[in-house]
Amino acid sequence: MTENYDYDVLYLGSGHAAFDGAGILTAAGKRVAFVEEDKIGGTCPNWGCNAKILLEYPVALARQIKDSNGILDGNGKIDWVKNQAHKRQVLDDLPDILQNIFEGLGVTYLFGQGKFVDAHTIQINNQQVTADKIVIATGEHSHRLDIEGRELLHDSKDFLAMAQMPEEMVIIGGGYIAMESASMAVAAGAKVTVILHNDRPLSAFYAKFVKKLMADLEAQGVNFIVNANTQSVQETANGLLVKTDIGELKTEWVLDATGRVPNTQNIGLDEIGVAYSKHGIIVNDHLQTSVDNVYAAGDVVDKVVPKLTPTATFESQYLSQLFIGQTQEAIDYPAIATNLFTSPRIAQAGISVEKAQAEPDKYTVVEKDVMGDWYRHVDYEKAGEIALVYDQDHRLVGATEISERAEDIINSLLPAIEFGYTPEQLARLVTIFPTIGYSAFGELG
């Protein structure tokens, strides 16, 4: 009987995987609690997406100034100290704002590290609380290389809170965080070296566009060292010395961007029998764990869909609908759009080019240089390419673009990809001209 518990639904964590679905539950009269050991709202608002985009926004502006051939006066120099101050001004109140909103909806916040005592009971400090259903939404933390001098390495949280931009920086890794940080740091004046342990960074993105991005970043001053394993970082009289198996280099600051690790440790999973792997908590197609009343959502889940905020939101809302009986169906993920916030950006959604090329009987790939569209020159852009994936009925099923406006193009095309618009339906979309959204549909012509 659910009345025997303190709460109907309790979330371990208070990030997007928790709060985006909570309103659905409280509206249905459910008693809801979040357990949070750090900042309310989790990674995305505090040291992920929001912090990143505030610091990153001037990068494209600075590039526009430089590429405008003097139309926009000035040198487009980014003042990192002021940039950080602006970020703090916008974000520092967000946890309080979220707390007010959710307490206003009737949600209880319980502060401290939560750990399972049994399948229905969570220990927080000296307190035990019970719930009918418990959702593990503990997210991930940064991976730290196990090398000599690991205590000298920094993570993405440190990067996004960095008071001053160092003159020199080494970034280890070739994922989203490595590339986005390299793009920001070089634009803000740092001498950046990226160490890759292979020669295929950004493995989830179209290889041809990744090569173009790397060439562009190189032209901006980023130095890539490929196929190098970092072995140690040492403090010397002249700064830090980073040693790899193919050489060494001196630097001021080192970012370890070698991935993120699910927060599955020290929360009592083994004690209550919740199964997990190194990729996260193992769930069925209803996001239910190996223990019946325990579910998981967000980055902590072992899943094939990208670990992004909108994915966490989708899962959180799905679980709430499941809990109030609005659905009994398995989770049905839509096409998930993603964007790499570098300059230039790479965005994508739907069937990838690589998958389409591997199945030529099912898909056709059309690639275009987007600079043939006059509108792309409005903001002084110099290069951009799109790859469109069509099925046999000539419906758009996937798209990826490299350009400064790639995220807006892919967002515009997403409804066509998700809902499988026919050419006739597409022709009925009368969008605003002249805009980047209009240009997006122009690419389909």
Ligand SMILES: Cc1cc2nc3c(=O)[nH]c(=O)nc-3n(C[C@H](O)[C@H](O)[C@H](O)COP(=O)(O)OP(=O)(O)OC[C@H]3O[C@@H](n4cnc5c(N)ncnc54)[C@H](O)[C@@H]3O)c2cc1C
């Ligand atoms: C640098 C960076 C940039 C990113 N940029 C983007 C982006 O541009 N777009 C995008 O879509 N995604 C981005 N992401 C990913 C995005 O932040 C995550 O997908 C999203 O935050 C996942 O939400 P979540 O609720 O699953 O986890 P989180 O937001 O990590 O929340 C988990 C919460 O659980 C708490 N917690 C953990 N263990 C316990 C415990 N035992 N007891 C109590 N509380 C606990 C943590 O303190 C945390 O607050 C970025 C991530 C990083 C690191």
Ligand SMILES: NC(=O)c1ccc[n+]([C@@H]2O[C@H](COP(=O)([O-])OP(=O)(O)OC[C@H]3O[C@@H](n4cnc5c(N)ncnc54)[C@H](O)[C@@H]3O)[C@@H](O)[C@H]2O)c1
């Ligand atoms: N724009 C966005 O939406 C955005 C931005 C940042 C982060 N994120 C999310 O956060 C997650 C984490 O991002 P991330 O960049 O930390 O991870 P990632 O998994 O994208 O990249 C990790 C990188 O580190 C490399 N690596 C792994 N082990 C290594 C080792 N021992 N030595 C050297 N390199 C090593 C990998 O080859 C890979 O290139 C992503 O999966 C993404 O979902 C999203």
